[in-house]
Amino acid sequence: MSNHHQDKTTFLERLIFNNRPAVILICLLVSVFLFYQAMQVRPSTSFEKMIPLHHPFIEKMLEHRNDLANLGGNTIRIAVEAKDGDIFSKDYMETLRQVHDEVFYIPGVDRSGLKSLWSPSVRWTEVTEEGFSGGEVIPQTYDGTEASLNELRNNVLKSGQIGRLVANNFKSSIVDVPLLEVYPDPEDQGKLLSLDYRQFSHELEEKIRDKYQAQNPNVQIHIVGFAKKVGDLIDGLLMVVGFFGACFLITLVLLYLFTWCIRSTISVLVTTLVAVIWQLGLVHLIGYGLDPYSMLVPFLVFAIGISHGVQKINGIALQSGEADNALTAARRTFRQLFLPGMIAILADAVGFITLLIIDIGVIRELAVAASIGVAVIVFTNLILLPVAISYIGISKKAVERSKRDAHRDHPFWRGMSNFAHPTVAPISVVIALVLGISGFLYQKEHLQIGDLDQGAPELRPDSRYNLDNDFIIRNYSTSSDVLVVMVKTGPEGCSTYEAMEPIDRLMWKMNNTAGVQSAISLVTVSKQMIKGMNEGSLKWEALARNKDVLNNSIARAEGMFNTDCSLAPVLVFLNDHKAETLKRAVKAVEEFAAENNREDLQFILAAGNAGIEAATNEVIATSELTILILVYLCVAGMCLITFRSLAATICIVIPLILTSILGNALMAFLGIGVKVATLPVIALGVGIGVDYGIYIYSRLETFLRAGLPLQEAYYETLKSTGRAVLFTGLCLAIGVATWMFSAIKFQADMGLMLTFMFLLNMWGALWLLPALARFLIKPEKLAGKVGGSLLAH
Template sequence: MSFDQSNAPFMERLVFNNRLAVVIIFSLVSLFLGYQALQVRPDTSFAKMIPLEHPYIVNMLEHQNDLANLGNSIRIAVAIEDGDIFSTEYMETLKQINDEVFFLPGVDRSNLRSLWTPNVRWTEVTEYGFDGGPVTNHPSYTNEEDLEELRANVLKSGEIGRLVANNFKSSIIEVPLQEFYPNPDNQSELLRLDYKQFSHLLEEKIRDRFQSENPNIKIHIVGFAKKVGDLIDGLIGVVGFFGIAFVITFVLLYMFTWCIRSTVSVLVTTVIAVIWQLGLINLVGFGLDPYSMLVPFLIFAIGISHGVQKINGIALQSGGADNALVAARLTFRQLFLPGMIAILADAVGFITLLVIKIDVIHELAIGASIGVAVIVFTNLIMLPVTISYLGISKKAVERSKRDAVREHPFWRFLSNVAHPNVAPWMVIVALVAGTTCFVYQKNNIKVGDLDAGAPELRPDSRYNKDNDFIIQNYTTSSDILVVMVATPPEKCSAYETMEAIDQLQWKMQNLEGVQSAVSLVTVAKQVIMGSNEGNLKWQGLSRNQDVLNNAISRAPSGMFNAACSLAPVMVFLDDHKADTLKRATAAVEEFAAEYNTDDMEFKLAAGNAGIEAATNEIISSSELLILVLVYIWVGVMCMITFRSLPATICIVLPLILTSVLGNALMAFLGIGMKVATLPVIALGVGIGVDYGIYIYSRLESFLRQGMPLQEAYYETLRSTGKAVLFTGLCLAIGVATWIFSAIKFQADMGLMLTFMFLVNMIGAMLLLPALARFLINPEKVRKSSGSKLSH
């Protein structure tokens, strides 16, 4: 075949007439971005993981200086196996652990709480009035008399069930953290808390050290920082999954191409795409967090899928081309535009995630968009240029020639989905499946976590076992919803304020899913009762302001701020499941609507449960918007490409069906709609459209030749069906290895993406041609092609 490049598009001439320059530039950029990729480090923060613009979080940050221990903190439970906490062995170990924790980087030392800190106090009423002091009032506990005094102080402290276990076999160190803390070597410089390092310090200096020194001591650690540290450690293991996916892809690629040069070219250019993506995110100032660590997998899978289409096209063209350069140019001419449209659709799937006002999702969206953008250069441009130099093996070309002329029984059978008698049944089956799954997911899918503990981790993970220990041994859970009662200065102790807080506590304590509620009123009632010889009849609020002022003067720190303009109400929940949070926040909002005045406002919400509730609301409000935006943009891209509304419908409807089926699967498996799983929807749609674009672009080219629909679809399958099947397998394999991850949310994402990639492929191959039977007029397509050519 002679080659005339006079009709070649500008992009083709620019690339292939300057091949050497393209290779040199590509190599230099790869070296530079490879160096940048080596600088990427794990990076996360408390602020990145929460919706900073949500009213709950705005309120929390406004009052964060007045909310000690209610933001970013961890809890360390120190347990003794044989004996109880009232022993010299235990108290000395607890003291050493307390001192070690005190000097860990990022610890808010002024608000640290344990039996050994002076802010944990006891109070009692005597015949002489109130008496009290620190729970631990001796430098050490070496005799029975002191230990008995300690036992009495603990019983009078009110900390049983909160700081001290109900069975007296463990106690907790509450450790509030600072996102930024002074550099010990330079006090004017602030350092950012490194969650991975902090988690490792907890293991090395606390758990491993003290458990090895004393086998009778067991340590359990929970909290945001520990959870994130465990997530980062688990996600570093994705390198192993990447290696497994690489090896499997290599084998499948070779089985697809039967050409080692093609196989290596696709793999190398795709790995370079991943390197470029990592280098670019480092240049824009991003690191890798538990969510964005999954992006390189997706970029690898997407790159392989586009690479397969290019290699398949070059192999088909090589049979009639004079040389590898001509075959590469013809393939570039044929597939560059569909590839660009598919990649733009991929990018849209990521970009729409920007509507979720959470920084960690923003970074994922931007990083992934950068990743798919570089695939344009690596797999759409550099791969054909590479093959134009290396060529394809004769064995692969001969195999492609045989495939081009021989009859394919499987493709012939599959092309029947476009038959007039079969297509209606395909559409009916899709309609029934879609309707059934839509009703099921609408009634069963939940927003937020559906499991106790840390659902991001496996139920048998050490973190969740530690969390179970605390739940079983303490009355107050680690799931705290904090209602902030804001007043003018010196008004938090006014009778009207205290009475309203008391009403809120009563309402919350009688709500399903609430363990207890504690506030300034709790302390005031106890003090008033104590001032009246402990008579239970006096356990109430006095209308005398002097009595109330005296009552709150004995309240521990954290019950109200220095200006007496904020009094938090701490509501301890059974768990942080979606239904529990929704019920609790709805109750508070209903109460606030009734009781808020100009001088008193009940604000939601602080505490880990408040943050979870805010996140759930963001996810709930973003889910539909993201889907609508994705489908609108994908539809626009298809309209621009094919200039046909029926063609756009044929491509988009299978994607909508897959989204409905995916949501139904999430509901069936008990996977909640949350930060970790919401991106799956956008990614599945954005990437899944690739199949439809590649299939329809080939189908349209055969229809323009005057073929009837079923025959045109058979030729489409014969030329690109194998590549589409392989693309689906590569995309699925790239993420299927996640299913075996120690990180549950990664396993959930892997399962869902595998399902969506495969079902999108099946939908494109079965439903698209069936819809075309009703929506596409082959004669109109042929005439449209003729008019374009004459024009």
């Protein structure tokens, strides 16, 4: 080595480069083992992983799960539509029966709660001169004749199921399918299986939709529900493999244009792919699978690996012009870049780990998976890559190009260095301040928590799922968005007037709340029965104060109270599950509960899918700011420990904060709410962006210590590290931009957000960091100093 200071090797460097064959062999063996493990990874998720299990709403729902029958939220609704005519035809009713029976035998279905017109529990009731009369909607004598179809029509009209199981226009009817999260293996009753959402979704398509639409051309099937949405999401997100391939090819081309060396290009890509394989293998080893949200983690690992790999190759190419051989260049680059790379990776990992505070299983698994992925980059891109290059070297053409670049003037970089100029820097800071304040005010006013659209916002508006959901909303009075209020009393207390009268008032309040379609409870049945017992007179459609009358009136209110009448759910059907709708409904119930709760009567939130959404939104709302504060505290702490300078820390962190503010403003502008799918991206964007700032500042500090004035030091930084940062930001942004063409809106939104964050983080490091340095860094205090930061040589 030519320079004395470059001969000061560390123990870690000697350990690695003196044992290069062992390093490569160990990495090869680990790669083979983890590749086998990675091949076992399967898409998987569960209902409970998607919800905040320790939120009070969810705790109460799980506490009373057995009392709530099929109101827990994990249900499927299958609407069987008659294209021509109505449901009162022999062919239609036979198809509906076959659909009902077919669904009954699909694994994972809670058969005891399966409900359609063919269910014996679906009954009709009427008042006659002799009293009440009733029976099954489809009687045992049904034979498909005109007479029996007329009888069926009359029974449906008397059943109270119009708008619920039967469409308002009589052109379709519903099969209500509650699901079991865990169910006995059909082949081995002693073994329990978890519901496979993707497989279940496929069975619905193959055994229900495709089969019966082909069998009866006059029938069209519509399917909605959590399990179907997740199944469609997993299917669509498997396209991420195709986008990953596109990103790989784009990166290959751009990386070659950057290095002009096929050997170093292949080395960066292979070691980064090794990191992805290790991440997937380790995720499988700890028992995780791939859910719709953690599927973006392998791409993030690839992105971060490419970022560090480009820095290494760029450094080795620059060192190769002065080094005697590839080994020397690789060792010098390792010595120069290992610590800043390590600090950047630790900052990434710590930022991702902060997501663990969110009490939602899929986000916690994403945090662990991302942290594992970042950790393996230390071994693959910081250690394996320099060792591999020490053997294969950089092409002569690339070395010669680096030499020419190092000794010639670059007008582009010279122009960029003006960001550190005393005149330009204040303008940049003012622009950043205006953008930051404007973005903050805009996102504060417009950014919302939760879903902002009907149906499944993760899917495109014209997706089959959202079209099916729109069909059900248009044709039924009871939507698929149900908020369940649990009314708790003492044993045998739910049928007393003292309990039912407040329930009646709650239903009146909810029916007059914006966004609520209707509300039903045992009171609904009780009023109808009391009216029936009094010759159908409307003036008797009210609650009686006589206990015996009330007890008789709820006798047919099956599913509206538990076995000992100590819990009675109130079902509130909402127009949609938009954030504002949920907030209004929850607020109305909480206000009513605060006024009417007493020791023997409590109104408890919440079950149903809308209750779960409301709980999730509350967790996200309380966690969002906490997450960002923790991420920035962790990143700032790592920078402070590394550079031992508050000024350096501010220079690195402020551009990241600006990116976060503008990222939130962009989400508000595009109508994307902060929810389970989007919150992690905000934290992940910060983690990826800090790499740029750390690499640029560490190099800038080196030139400042050499005695260069700030603008000249920044020019030299741009010629070396800056070009790698610019390339990395553009390369990754172009690669992830392909996601915007995905059929899955969630993936397209993530592609847009990540593209924005990659570009803005890169631009913030190149533009704002030197401007802040002009005000905060004193070059004269650094000049000639060897101590100071951990990165100083």
